[in-house]
Amino acid sequence: MADADEKIDLPQGTLDLLILRTLSLGSQHGWAISERIQHISGNALRVGQGSLYPALHRLERRGWIKAHWRTSDNNRRAKYYDLTPRGRRQLEADEIEWRRLTAAVALVLAAPRKA
DSSP states (O other): OOOTTSOOOOOTTHHHHHHHHHHTTOOEEHHHHHHHHHHHTTTSOOOOHHHHHHHHHHHHHTTSEEEEEEEOTTSOEEEEEEEOHHHHHHHHHHHHHHHHHHHHHHHHHHSOOOO
């Protein structure tokens, strides 16, 4: 069993869902998105820059998020991201699909084992 200090590898497509969900809580700059995911997951999920920024660009190209520059809390210029109405609809669809998938996997894992 993994403890909170062990990194969990995200299944393909999960990062997009986590980013959209994080941005549904409010506008964030890239590094803050990563920090929020790590914090909310109890340090189990760590998203590095090499994964985060390509995902942000992909979501922006799809029209699910929009970016704008502004000054961060530490007085530096940072690119902030917001969820678009289209991104909010995608998040809702992805959350439903994720819950269906995890419920199905849970059923398989709960099946009795052969002796």
